[in-house]
Amino acid sequence: MKFPSRKAFTAGVALTAVLAVTSCAAGSTDDGEDATGRGDTLTVATVLEVESFDPAQAKGAHHRQFYQPVYDTLIRQEPDLRLVPMLATDWEYNDDATELTLTIRDDVEFTDGTALDAEAVKLNLERLKDGNGPSASLFSLVSGVSAPDETTVVISLDAPDPSLLDNLAVQTSFIASPTAIEAGNIDTQPVGSGPYVMDVAASVPGSQYTFAANEDYWDPSIQHYDEVILRVIPDRTATLNGLLTGQLNAGLITPKTRDEAVAGGLDEHLNEVNFSGITLLDRDGTVLEPLGDKDVRQAINYAIDRSEILAQIEQGLGTATSQIFPEGSPAFIEENEDLYPYDPEKAKELLAGAGYADGFDMEIPAVNVDPAFQAAISQNLGDVGINVVWNERPASEGVSVATSGDFVAAVKPNGLGNTWWMAQQMLAPDASNNPFGTSDPRIDAALETIQFGSAEESAQAQRDLSAVVTEDAWFVPFYRSALVFVTDEETEVDVQTYQAVPSIYSYRPAG
Known part of the structure; x- marks a missing residue:
C-alpha cells in the first residue's frame, strides 16, 4: 500500500434549549450489543444545528458529526491524527508534491444503488472547490481534478499544500451520490455510502436527526450502533x-458543571482544541500606534495572570501558555510555555521604555465574551495602565471581529491544528485573521520552507516560525482550554485531536 511520498514534501502533511423528553431512554440493549455485535441506539447532544447536508456546503468542527453518519471521506483520520484509508485505498504524491494520485475502492455503492467510482469523487471535489461554500478555501491551491479511469483520481495543485491530506480526511471529501445531487435535494435528503442512512421521516430539522445502520456497509468495523x-x-x-x-x-458540558457530572456517574473526556486570549491584529500600529511596538505587545503578555484566569473561567481545565501552537506539534517549544510569566512590574517597565508610561486606551470588541473573562482582562491590563474599552457586538459578528480590519484586537477562541493550517488562518499576510496584512520576512521564509522543504527542514522551520511569533508577541495567549465531553456508563469514546467533538466512528458500547 502506497502512502504519502515524503521526497520533496513536508512534515506539515502529518500536521493537519431545553431537552425534549421522550418516552424511551437512550442507550444500548441490556447486554450492550445486539446479534450483529452493534449497540442499539447512540444518542448524542449537539450544541448547534446543521445548515445543509450538501457536502459542497460542509463545515468543520461541531458540524462534522452530522455528515459522518451518511458520507464517507476519501481518507479517515484516527483520533490521534493518523491517516488511514477510507474510500481511497492508497495515495501518492509526485516528486514535487503538486499532484496527488488516489486509488478509489471498487466495491462500494451509494445507498441509492449508484456506483461509487472516480467520476463520482471528481464531481464532489469539484463541487466543493467551485461551490463557494464554507470550506472551499481549503482547496485554494487545487488547480484541477481528473479521473483517468474508474478507480483513479488525480488532484493537481498550483503549489504544494501541506494540509491537503488532512483536509481530505475531514469536510472537503464527504462524497455524495451523483444521482442524489442531480435530484436537487441533497441539502435536506443526504445520500452517501456511509455507515448510516438518514431516516428523514424520524428527523425533525432543528431538533433531531436520526440515522439507521446501513446494512450493506463495506466497513462494519466502524459501525458500532x-x-x-x-x-x-x-x-x-x-x-x-x-x-x-x-x-x-x-x-x-461546561467546566462549571463538571463536578456534578462526575458525581452523577458520567465519564469525562477532556480535549484541548482551542487557545483563548487576545489576538493583537494591528501589529504594525496602523490604527493604534502602541501596538506597533514589540515591547508594548510583550508588556501586554506580561500583564496577564494566565493561571488565575484559567482557574476562574475554566475551573483550571486547560493549560496556561504563552504560545499558540499545541503540544505535540513540531512548532511547540517547551520553554516558551511560560515565556511571559505574570509580571506587572516588568510590563510597566516595558511600557515606560516604549514611551507609554501613562498607558493608553485599547478598544476590544466583545462577542459572547464571558463577563468574568472581560473583567479579568480589564483588571490585568488596567493594573499596568492600559484602559480596555469594551465594544459590545452582536453574536452575528463572531467571525468578523477578527477578520474585518475594523478592530485592533479581538478576544475569541482560536482553533488548534497543524502548523500550516494555523498559519493560513492567522499568520500569512493574506490570512483571514490577519486583516491588517502584517508580514515579517522571517515568517515568510519559514512558511516557504514548510511548504516546499524536506520533512527535516519543515520541522525546523515550524520551530523558527513559532519562536518569531511568540517572541514578537503577535498574540496574547492565555491558555489552551479543555472542552469537557462526557458519556454515560454505557458508552465509550475516543476524543478527536483538535476537534471539538468526537467522530461518529469513535463511539462504541462499553464493555
Whole structure:
C-alpha cells in the first residue's frame, strides 16, 4: 500500500434549549450489543444545528458529526491524527508534491444503488472547490481534478499544500451520490455510502436527526450502533440533565458543571482544541500606534495572570501558555510555555521604555465574551495602565471581529491544528485573521520552507516560525482550554485531536 511520498514534501502533511423528553431512554440493549455485535441506539447532544447536508456546503468542527453518519471521506483520520484509508485505498504524491494520485475502492455503492467510482469523487471535489461554500478555501491551491479511469483520481495543485491530506480526511471529501445531487435535494435528503442512512421521516430539522445502520456497509468495523440520533441542544445545562436522566449518551458540558457530572456517574473526556486570549491584529500600529511596538505587545503578555484566569473561567481545565501552537506539534517549544510569566512590574517597565508610561486606551470588541473573562482582562491590563474599552457586538459578528480590519484586537477562541493550517488562518499576510496584512520576512521564509522543504527542514522551520511569533508577541495567549465531553456508563469514546467533538466512528458500547 502506497502512502504519502515524503521526497520533496513536508512534515506539515502529518500536521493537519431545553431537552425534549421522550418516552424511551437512550442507550444500548441490556447486554450492550445486539446479534450483529452493534449497540442499539447512540444518542448524542449537539450544541448547534446543521445548515445543509450538501457536502459542497460542509463545515468543520461541531458540524462534522452530522455528515459522518451518511458520507464517507476519501481518507479517515484516527483520533490521534493518523491517516488511514477510507474510500481511497492508497495515495501518492509526485516528486514535487503538486499532484496527488488516489486509488478509489471498487466495491462500494451509494445507498441509492449508484456506483461509487472516480467520476463520482471528481464531481464532489469539484463541487466543493467551485461551490463557494464554507470550506472551499481549503482547496485554494487545487488547480484541477481528473479521473483517468474508474478507480483513479488525480488532484493537481498550483503549489504544494501541506494540509491537503488532512483536509481530505475531514469536510472537503464527504462524497455524495451523483444521482442524489442531480435530484436537487441533497441539502435536506443526504445520500452517501456511509455507515448510516438518514431516516428523514424520524428527523425533525432543528431538533433531531436520526440515522439507521446501513446494512450493506463495506466497513462494519466502524459501525458500532443500529441507530444514531443527534439532538440539537444548545443549552449545555439541558445536556447535562439529559445525560443524568438517561435520555442522552454523550454531549458537551461546561467546566462549571463538571463536578456534578462526575458525581452523577458520567465519564469525562477532556480535549484541548482551542487557545483563548487576545489576538493583537494591528501589529504594525496602523490604527493604534502602541501596538506597533514589540515591547508594548510583550508588556501586554506580561500583564496577564494566565493561571488565575484559567482557574476562574475554566475551573483550571486547560493549560496556561504563552504560545499558540499545541503540544505535540513540531512548532511547540517547551520553554516558551511560560515565556511571559505574570509580571506587572516588568510590563510597566516595558511600557515606560516604549514611551507609554501613562498607558493608553485599547478598544476590544466583545462577542459572547464571558463577563468574568472581560473583567479579568480589564483588571490585568488596567493594573499596568492600559484602559480596555469594551465594544459590545452582536453574536452575528463572531467571525468578523477578527477578520474585518475594523478592530485592533479581538478576544475569541482560536482553533488548534497543524502548523500550516494555523498559519493560513492567522499568520500569512493574506490570512483571514490577519486583516491588517502584517508580514515579517522571517515568517515568510519559514512558511516557504514548510511548504516546499524536506520533512527535516519543515520541522525546523515550524520551530523558527513559532519562536518569531511568540517572541514578537503577535498574540496574547492565555491558555489552551479543555472542552469537557462526557458519556454515560454505557458508552465509550475516543476524543478527536483538535476537534471539538468526537467522530461518529469513535463511539462504541462499553464493555
